[in-house]
Amino acid sequence: MMNLPLTPAAWLKLGGLSALLLILPAIAHAKIVRAVEKSFSVQPGGTLKVNTEGGDIRVLTAATNEVKITARQTIRANSEKEADEILEKLTLTMEGRGNDVIAEARYEARSFGMHFGNWPPVAVDFTVTVPSKFNAELSTSGGDLIVGNLTGNLHGRTSGGDIKLERIDGDVDASTSGGDVILRESTARARVSTSGGNIHIDKAGGTVEATTSGGDIAIDSAANVIRASTSGGDVYANITSPLKNDCLISTSGGSVKVRLDKASAFLLDAHTSGGDVDASGITITIERGGVGKSRLVGQVNGGGPRLKLRSSGGDITIRTN
Secondary structure, eight states: OOOOOOOHHHHHHTOHHHHHHHHOOOOOOOEEEEEEEEEEEOOTTOEEEEEESSOOEEEEEESSSEEEEEEEEEEEOSSHHHHHHHHTTEEEEEEEETTEEEEEEEEOOOOSSOOOSSSSSEEEEEEEEEESBOEEEEEESSSOEEEOSBBSOEEEEESSSOEEEEEESSOEEEEESSSOEEEEEESSOEEEEESSSOEEEEEESSOEEEEESSSOEEEEEEOSOEEEEESSSOEEEEEOSOOOSOEEEEESSSOEEEEEOTTOOEEEEEEESSSOEEOTTOOEEEEEEOTTSSEEEEEETTOOSEEEEEESSSOEEEEEO
């Protein structure tokens, strides 16, 4: 069959938005970058609060009694004049409130009508240096959260980026809707989650809660209670101290591998719907199931807190250090 070119009338018959999208030329914008800096005198123990739309947030620490903020504005514009017009609709706030410091970038709400390309037309990245003993509350709608060594509580949220944390001497509560989470070390409670990425924790001294809907979880060293679950990957956890409380580790689509202190006393409750339970080298008084079967329940070293392991699609392996 012969393909004939469409006449103008035929194009119009494609109708409204479809025709417009087919003939609309690509609109390319250059990027203009501007930076704003501001500093505030503080005492250790305050709180940094940062909120931005579409940008990254990086927090560094130093031996200082000052908070220094750099706001890097990346504007999609073809001229300085156009950039000025865009920035007229941006509210950039950097101010001190007592011993707290606020940094916020908000763009004017989107008006009705069609908008092509990314929105808003300016992204603001914040780089902030704070005293080493400081708390942080961070939020971005589409960027990464990066935090260095910090003595204080950390609360972080991003809708589409990665979270990378160094040593945090305080409670950690961090989540992303679309990226990976890396936590090098925490000494207090750590709660991390992602809807679509992996979670990697090097060392955790406090209780750990790690949740992902689509990736792997790896906890290289944990000294306390663990709650770790994924809907689509593998879970590995190394529990370096005797269990003090109940632990739950589960996956709906992968395998579970756990290492424990050889002196740990606990009740093992392991079950998989798609594999076997391997507890070679562990002395266990079996109550239900058996080694090499899909279920194994029994007392290890006389029993204690419950170690609940679940998998819907893989093997469960338990080993001692």
